[in-house]
Amino acid sequence: MVECAVKDWQGEVVGQTAIDLKVAREETAAGIVHRALERQLANSRQGTASTKTRAEVSGGGRKPWRQKGTGRARAGSNRSPLWRGGGVIFGPKPRDYTTKMNRKERRLALRTAFQRRAAELIVVEDFATQFARPKTKDLVEALRRWGADPTARLLLILPERSEALDNVYLSGRNVPNLKLITATNLNIFDLLAADQIVVTAAALTKIQEVYGE
Structure with missing residues (x-):
């Protein structure tokens, strides 16, 4: 279990919350998180790269010149x-890069990765009511008050996509290094790629409800 401070809109500490997730053992944690990351990256590949072999390119069919007597190297096809x-020798062909991983392992890896980022985690109260209209400047200033660096790679986790949070999404999409996701769309890559993670108290509760065991 990890204790985290909860901050309000002004950046003041107003309470405490705990992250209590079932995680992998220390000796296996890095391995299972790495496998989950490899799976996500592999499954995101389209696998549509394709080249033509000598049997598929147009042309050919006639020997360019006779076998002997020309002084040139022998050739059977252009x-x-x-x-x-x-054609291309051993070039790429369409293929499926999908790799499988048990659901229990995937969830264990996700819980482990999330809890191991607790040092870079900033928990804030729900702030959707602060945005009567989209305002990127207000969101950037709030991130600074919370102790996050807007120029770093930030991950903002919200409880769910709803009309009440539309203005937050519209405000955040103009921040170059900020990525917004919902608690149910939590994934290994975003957790590991972010320098800092900002999560609302409601989103943290949702994460523990969905992924906790």
Whole structure:
């Protein structure tokens, strides 16, 4: 269990909360998180890269010149991989990069990664009511008050996508290094890529409800 301070809109500490998730053992934690990260990156690949072999390129069909007597190297087709415009040897073909990982392992890796980032975690009270209209400047100033660096890679976790939070999303999309996700869309890559993580108290509760065991 990890204790975290909760800050209000002005950046003042107004309470405490705890992160209590079932995580992997210390000796296996790095391995399971790494496998989950590799799986996410592999599954995001399209796998559509494709090249043509000598059998698929157009042309060929006739021997460019006779076998002997010309003084040139023997050639059987102008679609040879050695020729300009010829086929590609062992080039990429469409393939499926998907890798599998048990659901229990995936969730364990996610809980482990989240709790291990507790030192970089900033918990704040819900602040949707502060945005009557989209205002990027107000959000950037709030991030500074909370102790986050707006120029760093930031991850802002909100409880869910709703009309009440639309102005927050619209305010945050203009911040270059800020990524907004919901608690149910938590993923390994975003957790590990962020320098600092800002999470609302409601989102933290949602994470513990959805991923806690």
